[in-house]
Amino acid sequence: MKFSNMFIPTTKEAxxxxxxxxxxxxxxxxxxxxxxxxxxxxxxxxxIVLEKIRAVVKEEMDNAGANEVQMGFVTPTSLWEESGxxxxxxxxxxxxxxxxxxxxxxxPTNEEALVDMxxxxxxxxxxxxxxxxxxxxxxxxxxxxxxxxxxxxxxxMKDAYSFHSTHEDLVREFNLMEKTYKKVYERLGxxxxxxxxxxxxxxxxxxxEFMILANSGEDTIAVCDSCxxxxxxxxxxxxPNKKEALETKEIQKIHTPNCKTIEExxxxxxxxxxxxxxxxxxxxxxxxxxxxxVFFVRGTDELEETKACNAVEALEILDATPxxxxxxxxxxxxxxxxxxPKDIKVIVDSELKDDNNVVCGANEQEYHLxxxxxxxxxxxFKDLILVQEGDTCPHCDGKLSYTKxxxxxxxxxxxxxxxxxxxxxxxxxxxxAQPFIMGCYGIGVxxxxxxxxxxxxxxxxxxxxxxxxxxxxxxxVSNAKKEDELEVGEKIYNSLKENQIETxxxxxxxxRFGFKMGDFELIGFPYAVVIGxxxxxxxxxxxxxxxxxxxxxxxDEVVSKLI
Ligand code: ATP
Ligand code: MG
Ligand code: MG
Ligand code: MG
Numbered sequence: 001m002k003f004s005n006m007f008i009p010t011t012k013e014a015x016x017x018x019x020x021x022x023x024x025x026x027x028x029x030x031x032x033x034x035x036x037x038x039x040x041x042x043x044x045x046x047x048i049v050l051e052k053i054r055a056v057v058k059e060e061m062d063n064a065g066a067n068e069v070q071m072g073f074v075t076p077t078s079l080w081e082e083s084g085x086x087x088x089x090x091x092x093x094x095x096x097x098x099x100x101x102x103x104x105x106x107x108p109t110n111e112e113a114l115v116d117m118x119x120x121x122x123x124x125x126x127x128x129x130x131x132x133x134x135x136x137x138x139x140x141x142x143x144x145x146x147x148x149x150x151x152x153x154x155x156x157m158k159d160a161y162s163f164h165s166t167h168e169d170l171v172r173e174f175n176l177m178e179k180t181y182k183k184v185y186e187r188l189g190x191x192x193x194x195x196x197x198x199x200x201x202x203x204x205x206x207x208x209e210f211m212i213l214a215n216s217g218e219d220t221i222a223v224c225d226s227c228x229x230x231x232x233x234x235x236x237x238x239x240p241n242k243k244e245a246l247e248t249k250e251i252q253k254i255h256t257p258n259c260k261t262i263e264e265x266x267x268x269x270x271x272x273x274x275x276x277x278x279x280x281x282x283x284x285x286x287x288x289x290x291x292x293x294v295f296f297v298r299g300t301d302e303l304e305e306t307k308a309c310n311a312v313e314a315l316e317i318l319d320a321t322p323x324x325x326x327x328x329x330x331x332x333x334x335x336x337x338x339x340x341p342k343d344i345k346v347i348v349d350s351e352l353k354d355d356n357n358v359v360c361g362a363n364e365q366e367y368h369l370x371x372x373x374x375x376x377x378x379x380x381f382k383d384l385i386l387v388q389e390g391d392t393c394p395h396c397d398g399k400l401s402y403t404k405x406x407x408x409x410x411x412x413x414x415x416x417x418x419x420x421x422x423x424x425x426x427x428x429x430x431x432x433a434q435p436f437i438m439g440c441y442g443i444g445v446x447x448x449x450x451x452x453x454x455x456x457x458x459x460x461x462x463x464x465x466x467x468x469x470x471x472x473x474x475x476x477v478s479n480a481k482k483e484d485e486l487e488v489g490e491k492i493y494n495s496l497k498e499n500q501i502e503t504x505x506x507x508x509x510x511x512r513f514g515f516k517m518g519d520f521e522l523i524g525f526p527y528a529v530v531i532g533x534x535x536x537x538x539x540x541x542x543x544x545x546x547x548x549x550x551x552x553x554x555x556d557e558v559v560s561k562l563i
Pocket of ligand 4: 407409410
């Protein structure tokens with residue numbers, strides 16, 4: 001391609017709200033443009049990158065034996081009522097009505113529609129397993145869309161759903177998907193870590209997240225320095241110390257009889273208030289408690305204290321209306337909650353998410369909670385512990401440290417949650433109807449575009465990894481009005497293309513050399529070939545975008561240097 005033919009509107013202006021390098025550079029580099037809160041268009045360069053990532057995801061999913069499908073972006077709300085998620089998804093689920101007054105949703109994920117596709121079409125265990133996936137637009141009405149492509153409302157996700165007749169077979173597929181995801185992120189040239197995750201209200205027995213390591217990541221993960229253990233702090237665990245080991249050896253379940261307040265739970269178990277709040281909230285979530293539990297941690301400057309309280313008190317303290325609360329960003333920092341049941345709101349100020357000490361030691365506070373039966377908390381050791389940096393790992397004697405990650409993928413062992421709710425069954429070997437045993441697997445395809453840049457940039461702009469770069473080489477003709485420069489530029493451009501090297505020719509006549517170099521650095525092609533002053537000696541310059549190192553080579557050497 002030639003710059004003169006392409007729409008690449010680079011600009012010096014960064015969006016006002018852009019705090020992340022990926023947000024700034026993807027807009028400034030002419031990759032994407034914003035049309036509304038959390039809604040982005042992909043312009044030509046952005047589309048090329050997106051398609052490259054999509055192609056890698058598709059190839060690896062196909063290699064793993066999954067079948068690609070394409071589902072409607074719009075699904076009838078009735079399907080979501082069958083699964084129960086019409087009410088439990090909360091305000092992230094965007095609903096609307098058509099002219100006949102039928103209610104629909106913009107799909108944020110597609111478990112229901114996939115169960116509906118398979119139901120009555122697969123009827124026997126002999127037709128299982130099957131894994132179906134799509135790479136398609138999703139919509140989530142995120143409370144705080146931000147960071148550009150990182151947290152959009154409309155975004156591109158690869159979502160896959162597998163169906164099995166036995167739990168063992170689900171575990172086999174889950175492990176295969178883990179391997180497949182590993183290949184995807186490796187092929188994209190990303191540094192990542194696979195971590196144990198909390199499946200929260202999505203349910204199921206196991207889930208893992210794929211974290212792209214970057215300081216700007218919104219997730220905190222605990223990683224071991226001597227084995228490959230890693231976990232989202234929400235799900236992290238550690239080796240019990242001797243005292244804890246003794247106390248929990250016999251009983252996995254810890255009972256809290258006669259406790260009416262969180263403090264009583266804390267006192268009874270002789271644990272810090274933080275642990276009990278965490279456990280109680282988890283409990284509330286899992287029990288689908290219908291009353292409102294509001295818990296927040298120093299949410300604003302006025303709120304210097306840690307509090308757990310009911311909704312009415314929260315509104316008073318926040319001086320807010322119920323609508324404000326509804327639209328506030330409800331984040332369950334430590335509590336390991338993914339999808340909150342509609343009526344349970346947990347607010348933890350995101351800036352304080354990393355500060356373990358904020359909630360610990362807050363025993364003096366009085367906590368009020370409604371809707372949770374505190375007398376019969378069946379807590380496990382895992383519910384009660386909080387992992388801190390420097391703790392030992394659950395699998396070895398190494399030490400845990402914290403690092404930041406961008407959630408780029410998430411795989412779940414769902415079990416029969418959706419198939420049971422939607423009455424989707426197959427006949428087993430004995431002719432008995434059984435609900436499908438399911439897994440689901442997501443990759444944030446458009447989020448990956450931003451994640452690549454979070455991990456690979458400098459102060460000048462993007463530095464694409466080779467597999468994600470929109471073009472590998474930018475052939476810059478310093479002054480395209482000079483016939484000889486343009487001619488050599490075209491020659492090099494053609495020979496690179498003949499050698500299957502993706503190349504763009506900067507042949508713009510109306511742009512000065514400095515401007516072209518600026519675009520090269522901002523857009524971040526891995527290499528530039530500059531045709532300029534040294535041409536009279538038959539030489540051109542190759543620049544490595546990552547190191548900004550320059551070497552002089554003869555015109556005939558260019559291809560062999562870049563191949
Ligand atoms: P997050 O914790 O960041 O909100 P999630 O846990 O809600 O993500 P999943 O339901 O696990 O997301 O969806 C699968 C993948 O889709 C995520 O791992 C992420 O890469 C991507 N994703 C989720 N929400 C967004 C979003 N708002 N914008 C872009 N990508 C997203
Ligand atoms: Mg998440
Ligand atoms: Mg989310
Ligand atoms: Mg997730």
